[in-house]
Amino acid sequence: MAPAILIENTHVLTLDAQRRELPGASVLVDGTRIAAVSAEPIPAASVDGDVVRVDGRGCVLTPGLVNTHHHLYQWITRGLAADHTLFEWLQTLYPIWAGIDEEALHAAALGGLAQLALSGCTTTTDHHYVFPREGGDLLGAEIAAAGEIGLRFHPTRGSMDLSEKDGGLPPDSVVQTIDEILAASADAVARWHDPEPGAMLRIALAPCSPFSVTTDLLRESAVLARDLGVRMHTHLAESVDEDAYCAEHFGCAPLEYMESVGWVGDDVWYAHGVEFDDAAIARLAATQTGVAHCPTSNARLGNGICRTRDLVDAGVPVGLGVDGAASNESARLLEEAHQAVLMARARGGPTALTTRTALELATRGGARVLGREDEIGSIEPGKFADLVLWDLSTVAHRDIDDPVAALVLGAIPPIKASWVHGRRVVADGEILTIDTAAMTESVAVAHRRLMDKAR
Numbered sequence: 001m002a003p004a005i006l007i008e009n010t011h012v013l014t015l016d017a018q019r020r021e022l023p024g025a026s027v028l029v030d031g032t033r034i035a036a037v038s039a040e041p042i043p044a045a046s047v048d049g050d051v052v053r054v055d056g057r058g059c060v061l062t063p064g065l066v067n068t069h070h071h072l073y074q075w076i077t078r079g080l081a082a083d084h085t086l087f088e089w090l091q092t093l094y095p096i097w098a099g100i101d102e103e104a105l106h107a108a109a110l111g112g113l114a115q116l117a118l119s120g121c122t123t124t125t126d127h128h129y130v131f132p133r134e135g136g137d138l139l140g141a142e143i144a145a146a147g148e149i150g151l152r153f154h155p156t157r158g159s160m161d162l163s164e165k166d167g168g169l170p171p172d173s174v175v176q177t178i179d180e181i182l183a184a185s186a187d188a189v190a191r192w193h194d195p196e197p198g199a200m201l202r203i204a205l206a207p208c209s210p211f212s213v214t215t216d217l218l219r220e221s222a223v224l225a226r227d228l229g230v231r232m233h234t235h236l237a238e239s240v241d242e243d244a245y246c247a248e249h250f251g252c253a254p255l256e257y258m259e260s261v262g263w264v265g266d267d268v269w270y271a272h273g274v275e276f277d278d279a280a281i282a283r284l285a286a287t288q289t290g291v292a293h294c295p296t297s298n299a300r301l302g303n304g305i306c307r308t309r310d311l312v313d314a315g316v317p318v319g320l321g322v323d324g325a326a327s328n329e330s331a332r333l334l335e336e337a338h339q340a341v342l343m344a345r346a347r348g349g350p351t352a353l354t355t356r357t358a359l360e361l362a363t364r365g366g367a368r369v370l371g372r373e374d375e376i377g378s379i380e381p382g383k384f385a386d387l388v389l390w391d392l393s394t395v396a397h398r399d400i401d402d403p404v405a406a407l408v409l410g411a412i413p414p415i416k417a418s419w420v421h422g423r424r425v426v427a428d429g430e431i432l433t434i435d436t437a438a439m440t441e442s443v444a445v446a447h448r449r450l451m452d453k454a455r
Contacts, residue, residue: 003050005029005419006042007389010056011403012073015063015364015378017075021403027061029385032198032422037379039201058393059416060403062359063378064122064152064386065333066366069233069271069292069321072126072142073100075108076114076370076447078329086239086301090169093326099453101263102136107446109145110439111323117149119332122386122420123366123376124151125292125321127233129208131184139188143201150425150433152199152386154370156206156233157188162387163215167249168212178217181207182224189228197375198384198420204231209238210254211245215261222262231267231371234258237280238272239303255280264289271321272297273311274304281307281314290317290369293361294364295339296330297323305347308340312357319366337362337408347401355408385422388415 005028012025014037029038036042038346044051081092109126116124124144124180137344141156146153159181162168168175176184183203193203205225207213214217218234225232237243250257255276258264264283269290276284276291284291293306311318320336322328337358344353367377376386390413392398392406400406407413418426425433 002031002422003052004035004047005052005422006044006047006279007054007056007061007387008041010389011060012037012379013062013359013404014210014380015360016380020048021191027387028378029387029419029422032384034379034381034383034385036381054389054417056389056416058398059389061379061387061389062120062407063241063363063376064388064418064420065120065362066319066370066377067116067121067124067321067333068269068290068319068366068369069323070112070124070126070156071128071324071326072109072112072145073105073128073130074326075112075331076104076251076260076443076450077326086303087239087241087300088170088253089327094170094174096450096454097130098132098171099450100130100132100135100138102138102141104446104450105138106141106145107439107442109142110148110434111443112331113145113149113151114434114436114439115331116322117151117418117426117431118415118429119334120388120390120415120418121333122152122291122388122418122425123154123370123372125154125156125233125370127156127158127206129160129206129283131159131176132174142383143192144450146201148434149431150420152376152420154202154204156204157185158206158208159185159217159221160208160212162212162214170212178214178220179215181217182220185221185224186228187391189230193228193230195229200423202230204233206233209235209242210250210257218258218261218263226267231269232263233269233271234263235272236270237275238298239438240275243275253277253280255283259283267371269317269319271323272306274298274306275294276307276311281310281316284311284316285314288317290319292319292321292369294321294323294328295336295343297327299339299343300327305343307347308344308361309348309352317365318361319369319370320362331414333362334407341408355404357410359404385419388418390414391416
């Protein structure tokens, strides 16, 4: 039996229903779950069995951060098309991504997941939708990488069936037929989806976007997902170009189109949502359809600023996402909380989004978007032990009186320790679960090989 973990003398940001903040507090982890949260010291002698004690002085303990949108394969194509619009960026990169195979994706996923872990992420999604015919077991490759790193993982089986010749953006070599997609989607759920509480691996279905999939695929994917009891994800309302595309091809706004094919509800979440108007926000709230806010990527591609404050005020489930590393080269999840505050205030003034709301979006907000708010996203007895202990004793943080301001507005602090499902993944700013030097070399090799294929 693994020893219990007693984290002592630390400032605990519980993110519980009362949003309690407990200075000098203690948290006890027994196995995979949080056993106790106390504003007073918990004597180690009161705990049955062996206890590993962790001194949290000078640190702040938060729930693990939840990343609600990513494209891990893009880790090996960072820095390309740096000054392009969204559609130009996609048209430039699709021919390169067409060379992805499972070896490349495994390396890319290791790199992207490691960066997430080092920025406080304990649960992440991934939206993988590029499936070249000779690519191999791509979803399996990234699932293996997540197991090696040790993060809680929600990969989505993405898809595209609308190529350039049919009026879409992707090249023919990376699209599949509807029958192929539905069969592969059902197989992914059968192979990997774990619906049990505390699951480390869950699958969702995720046709890519309104401009890369057909109406039939969207409609049939929604039916399949609900038959199988899994969630649904796609990009939506990311740019004015997408608005124009939907108006031209479907005669309506993006959300109106998605609702017509069954894509609203508390089992659906969209990435971006930059262009949602008042009517769309009201409809999202009424149907409890979620949004993954990706502020850095939206700014990098010049797509505008999501109406985060309006979404939150309306009661829409909102989480944060780093998006793919080809449109957010830093790919650091805590930085998204920082950018969420800045972008909201740039749009709506100095009170548009507080630092505490931003931290909430990164934790319990993301858990809500993924349907896991009863399991993770806050520090409470009975929840699973996904925790991050941030070191605020550094030169960059020590004199910032408010620990939330230090986290959200200051430099990203080093992580003294993080745990996922009670297992320690990061210690003193280093990942414990993989050889990072070997991983870095494998990423470099995969990048060179992919670029050579594209020449």
